[in-house]
Amino acid sequence: DGTLKFDTSIDSKGFQSGIDGIGSIAEKGLKATGAILAGTATAIGAIGAASVKVGSDFEASMSKVAAISGATGDDLKALTDKAKEMGATTKFSASESADALQYMAMAGWKTDDMLNGLEGIMNLAAASGEDLATTSDIVTDALTAFGLSAEDSTHFADVLAQASSNANTNVGMMGETFKYSGIKASQAGTSLRSIMSRMAKPTKEVQGAMDKLKVSLTDSNGNMKSLNEVMGDLRKGFAGLSEAEAAEMAAALGGQEAMSGLLAIVNASDDVFDKLSDAIYSCDGAAKRMADTMNDNLQGQITILKSGLEGLGISLYENMEAPLKEVVKEAQNMVQQLQDAFDNGGLDEVVTTVGDI
Secondary structure (H helix, E strand, C coil), X not given: CCCCCCCCCCCCHHHHHHHHHHHHHHHXXXXXXXXXXXXXXHHHHHHHHHHHHHHHHHHHHHHHHHHHHCCCHHHHHHHHHHHHHHHHHCCCCHHHHHHHHHHHHHCCCCHHHHHHHHHHHHHHHHHHCCCHHHHHHXXXXXXXXXXXXXXXXXXXXXXXXXXXXXXXXXXXXXXXXXXXXXXXXXXXXXXXXXXXXXXXXXXXXXXXXXXHHCCCCECCCCCECCHHHHHHHHHHHHCCCCHHHHHHHHHHHHHHHHHHHHHHHHHCCHHHHHHHHHHHHCCCCHHHHHHHHHHCCHHHHHHHHHHHHHHHHHHHHHHHHHHHHHHHHHHHHHHHHHHHHHHXXXXXXXXXXXXXX
């Protein structure tokens, strides 16, 4: 009839499908972005936690160095910077460097000695495969035993490295050898006990050595001398003896077991012996000072916080102890009721009893 008809309906299925697809992609994208942000936040948090752990460990180690050596202010900063420098430039961490400094401090090394000696000891540790703290302990012991000073540490480290690489031994084994010159721990106690017991009930040989050295355990009035006085007399008696004579007298007084310990005492320099004696006799308040110094760091404060929390927990527990006991007793009664129900009526009775309870 001459009219034209147009189909105005539009098939929107494809369009809607595309829109839905875009929406799905957007949703997934948002989720992925959220996951990335969450992951980044988690990573940052983990890094922060790791930083706090590493930093607080190092700070605690340096606090020990400060407590043992007495270093403060610029000296402590110099030691801290040196440990950080070694951590950044060697295979050892700053915390390991701090541990090595502790052994140097225990050996009585001054700040300059530690600053100058650390690198040589680190080189020896790296060369030998020993851990840094052990190597530091070996070197400081050996230097003392041989009457050397801290300024000899780098050269001595070179000697040990060369000796261990050219002989059937290693630095650790050499350290064991030096234990018979640098006496400490149970070895020192055994040596001292042997010396004093032999002098208290001297054999003819021991008495002869004591007479020659002009040493006795009692004064002119028959009163027992202090340990420090006896050690002082021994050091005077051994002064001026040849190496062979000193070894003979030490063997007579201490026997083969304790002679090395005795020689370590009498061969120590006056400065070293007097420094230790003076430190011991001037020790009032030392424990508190060292404790305060060692706790003056984040880790120390966290330890104190944990202690405080533990105290709070104990107080809370004491307050709740009585009612908690009553709760547990009531629970015991309930369990017994369930047991009785099962014994009398089986599982059905248990279900009924549970409802009642």
